[in-house]
Structure formats: C-alpha cells, structure tokens
Amino acid sequence: MPLKQLLGVDREASRRYRPFWTPTLFFLDPDGRVLSRWPGLIPPAELLPQLDLGEALVGLRRGRFEAALALLERAVEDWPESVAAPEALYWSGNVRYVMDGDRAALDRSREALAERYPGSPAALRV
Numbered sequence: 001m002p003l004k005q006l007l008g009v010d011r012e013a014s015r016r017y018r019p020f021w022t023p024t025l026f027f028l029d030p031d032g033r034v035l036s037r038w039p040g041l042i043p044p045a046e047l048l049p050q051l052d053l054g055e056a057l058v059g060l061r062r063g064r065f066e067a068a069l070a071l072l073e074r075a076v077e078d079w080p081e082s083v084a085a086p087e088a089l090y091w092s093g094n095v096r097y098v099m100d101g102d103r104a105a106l107d108r109s110r111e112a113l114a115e116r117y118p119g120s121p122a123a124l125r126v
Contacts, residue, residue, distance in 0.1 A: 027054030029061040049075045049084035056091065069095045086120035089113055 017026060020039055027036040035057040038050055052075040059068035072095065075088035093109020096102045113123040 025050065025054075027057055029058055033061075035061060045079075046082055046084070049079040049082035049088070053084040053088050056088065060091070060095065065095050065099050069099070080116075086113060086117035086122040089117070090122035090125065 016032070017024075017034065019026075023041065025038040025042060026034055029035055036050075036054050038046075042050060052071045056068040056071035056075070059065075059071065069092060072088040072092040075082070075084050076092065079085055089109055089112055093106045096105035096109075110126040113120065113126055117123050
C-alpha cells in the first residue's frame with residue numbers, strides 16, 4: 001500500500017519506522033513490520049524490480065508462496081542487472097524448497113547466485 005508520510009507531521013510513523021533519509025521506500029508486512037527499505041531516490045530502472053521484490057517479500061510473509069515466486073522469478077528474468085535480481089534469485093530458490101522440498105532448485109539458485117552475482121549480499125549468505 002503506498003503511503004506518503006510527512007516527517008514532522010506524522011510523528012508516530014516517524015518514531016515507528018525511523019527513516020534516516022528521505023525519501024525512503026518501505027515494504028511492510030500486514031503487521032507493519034519492515035521487510036525491506038530503500039533510502040534515497042530510486043533510479044527509474046530500479047523501481048519496478050524493487051516493487052516486485054517488495055511485493056514478493058510481503059507475499060512470503062503472508063504465506064502466498066506461488067504469487068511471491070512468480071514475482072521473484074520475474075524480477076530475475078526481466079531485470080537481471082538490477083540490484084533486486086540477486087535477492088530475488090536467493091528467495092526464489094528458498095521458496096521452491098519450502099513449497100516443494102525441491103533441494104535441487106535450492107542448489108541451482110545458490111550456484112546461479114555465486115556465478116552471476118558473486119559479490120552480492122545474497123550470494124554471501126549461501
């Protein structure tokens with residue numbers, strides 16, 4: 001859900017989310033917990049991949065694994081050079097493992113991370 005918060009006006013939201021810089025894009029789960037954030041301006045080429053990744057993370061939190069997986073795979077396929085792509089690839093392997101017990105898919109996503117995005121934070125977690 002899009003939300004425009006005016007710092008200094010909405011003090012409760014400022015206290016809860018503690019944005020360090022403006023603008024900051026937050027992705028929240030249904031309980032208002034921050035799942036992802038992007039401080040500062042988002043380059044136009046990164047906006048759609050970040051929106052897909054954020055929506056997928058919210059979907060995962062809500063147990064909507066198939067819809068989340070579709071968003072994650074789209075982020076990797078449609079925007080392979082984006083900042084979101086390695087994170088989406090990481091989560092797509094994990095989601096396949098959780099959904100189907102597909103260890104081979106998990107291993108393939110880890111191999112692809114190491115090969116395609118070796119210096120990414122997502123690759124460092126595997």
